[in-house]
Amino acid sequence: MIDFDFAKERFLAYTKQYDIDNGRIHLKVIHTFKVADLCQKIAEDLHFSSEDVQLAKLIGLLHDIGRFEQVRIYNTFKDSVSTDHAELGVKILFQDDFIRQFILNPSYDFIIQKAVSNHNKYQIEDGLDQRTLLFCQLIRDADKADIFRVICEDTFQNTCMSDISDPYSDTISDSIYADFMNEKSLHWTATRTPLDVVIAHLALIFDFNFQYGLRYINEKDFLPYIFQKVHCTDPFTNQRWTNIQEKVLNYLEKKLK
Numbered sequence: 001m002i003d004f005d006f007a008k009e010r011f012l013a014y015t016k017q018y019d020i021d022n023g024r025i026h027l028k029v030i031h032t033f034k035v036a037d038l039c040q041k042i043a044e045d046l047h048f049s050s051e052d053v054q055l056a057k058l059i060g061l062l063h064d065i066g067r068f069e070q071v072r073i074y075n076t077f078k079d080s081v082s083t084d085h086a087e088l089g090v091k092i093l094f095q096d097d098f099i100r101q102f103i104l105n106p107s108y109d110f111i112i113q114k115a116v117s118n119h120n121k122y123q124i125e126d127g128l129d130q131r132t133l134l135f136c137q138l139i140r141d142a143d144k145a146d147i148f149r150v151i152c153e154d155t156f157q158n159t160c161m162s163d164i165s166d167p168y169s170d171t172i173s174d175s176i177y178a179d180f181m182n183e184k185s186l187h188w189t190a191t192r193t194p195l196d197v198v199i200a201h202l203a204l205i206f207d208f209n210f211q212y213g214l215r216y217i218n219e220k221d222f223l224p225y226i227f228q229k230v231h232c233t234d235p236f237t238n239q240r241w242t243n244i245q246e247k248v249l250n251y252l253e254k255k256l257k
């Protein structure tokens with residue numbers, strides 16, 4: 001039996017050791033609870049059993065636990081210049097059995113470990129059983145859906161890991177533009193400019209497994225809000241940015257039909 005409220009109290013106690021006045025820590029606490037809520041909604045939408053809905057929610061609660069140490073040590077969310085926050089999360093949870101602080105029953109450990117580990121990867125690892133794969137897909141959708149909320153509500157500095165406050169007068173790299181227009185998910189390592197990072201976030205839309213997350217993005221009107229945060233002064237970049245907006249809106253419409 002999974003007791004989410006018990007796990008939530010333990011999670012809040014864990015985060016108390018970090019500086020909540022740090023915008024990045026605050027953002028991740030809010031993100032965690034939003035993702036847990038979305039996990040529940042997606043699991044219900046997929047008609048999971050009540051125990052599996054609780055498991056999905058618990059995975060949402062734990063998926064970014066590595067972020068707090070990442071921010072404390074490196075003060076960045078950029079895995080490429082710090083550490084893979086998902087693997088750090090796995091280490092925190094499973095080294096010394098810290099996971100038992102959140103769930104007494106060890107029978108879900110493998111699924112939780114794989115879901116946390118795979119939540120931020122470009123692709124889910126091969127060879128997983130169907131059930132484990134399903135929870136990996138679910139946390140990835142919930143996480144991505146909330147990332148759209150975060151980039152609407154927060155500053156580009158916090159979300160796009162850029163030193164500038166917004167991508168005014170920016171450029172879009174050729175490879176980022178080409179891959180986006182081909183509806184490919186983008187590698188963070190391929191981003192060269194702050195606007196590339198915004199586009200890589202938008203490209204997350206091409207990697208949803210279930211319809212719920214796309215419906216959520218559509219209903220909350222996140223895309224127009226993100227669009228109006230970006231202002232390109234260079235006409236060539238502006239044309240590319242216009243094409244990107246059309247592409248993402250058409251893609252969403254196509255997927256929601």
Ligand SMILES: [Fe+2]
Binds near residue numbers: 063064085119120143
């Ligand atoms: Fe994450």
